[in-house]
Amino acid sequence: MMTMKWEAKIIIYRAESRIAVHFEKDADMMARIKQFAGIRWSQQLKVWHLPDTEENRIKFKLATASSLLPSEEGVIQIEKFKQWLRSRRYSESTINTYKDALKSFFVFYNTKVIADLTNEDVIKYNNEFILKNKLSASYQNQITNAIKLYFKTVKYTKIEIDKIHRPKRAKVLPNVLSKEEVKAILEAHSNNKHKMMLSLIYSCGLRSGELLALKPIHIDSKRNIVILKNAKGQKDRITPLSPKILEMLRAYFKEYRPIIYLFEGQKAGMPYDARSLQLILKQALRKTKITKPVTLHWLRHSYATHLLESGTDLRYIQELLGHSSSKTTEIYTHVSTKSIQQIKSPFDDL
DSSP states (O other): OTTSOEEEEEEEETTEEEEEEEEOOOHHHHHHHTTSTTOEEETTTTEEEEEOOHHHHHHTTOOOGGGSOOOHHHHHHHHHHHHHHHHTTOOHHHHHHHHHHHHHHHHHTTTSOGGGOOHHHHHHHIIIIIITTTOOHHHHHHHHHHHHHHHHSOSSOSOOGGGOOOOOOOOOOOOOOOHHHHHHHHTSOOSHHHHHHHHHHHHHTOOHHHHHTOOGGGEETTTTEEEEEEETTTEEEEEEOOHHHHHHHHHHHHHHOOSSSSSBOSSTTSBOOHHHHHHHHHHHHHHHTOOSOOOHHHHHHHHHHHHHHTTOOHHHHHHHHTOSSHHHHHGGGGTOOTTGGGSOOGGGGO
């Protein structure tokens, strides 16, 4: 790899430390980088990134991970925080996110006693680590949430929790597909399982994790509903089941006969793999020649927006999506084109 022109650096990607590798477009380099275990491409960052391990740091001539560890006290406190979160029944994904976020903060101050940390230290960390490394506002929010929650559990501290402020969130509009684009994506696959999975995500506004957790018993054909157990925030909810989707599900069930999960992978009784589900969408996009960077979550956004445009009350959409706050759902009013399309541009009168 030394003969190629490349640059590697540590990044925080989705609350996880990764090694980002930039290099000039080269077929040989591309083939080599793909051989690394855990290598991924980020469409958003336009970079290849791989796990931040001691071995990978050495290969890419970066400072070894041993120099970037919390203090012994920090390691103990992170484990205690993890156990506290678990006792409060936080989801494992939230526990890992908060644990990694707090670890990042403790690594920055690995020579300082935790009880001596102050609000000024939080500000310094934001400026000298988060802003300097151009990390996102959402990641800064995760750090802030983790710090505030952790120091609420600590008896002796100089941190004044109420004075820790979150950054302003960027007002990013959800990405929405037209009904024609959605139809093309859903009809792209001839494989019934692939078609069924994408169709169910859109028709019920599901998160990908919610789809993969579905079991046949969660489909209530008598009441025409889908029951979502322990969805985001450990909340159960129901969503209406389209009669058209129900017929598709019956045909799918006869063909595949799932044992435990509604959608199972190659191994019977095991849920379908999340990355394989993403590949199904990518294959559909290639077949339809849609060049937008569509993700599975776009189908959920499109479901909500299309409901709003058809006249469904925002309060019902909030319930269907499982949003705790109406403010989260209100963002779809900014992407709905129903009212905007009725506005006549003054240009037409020129």
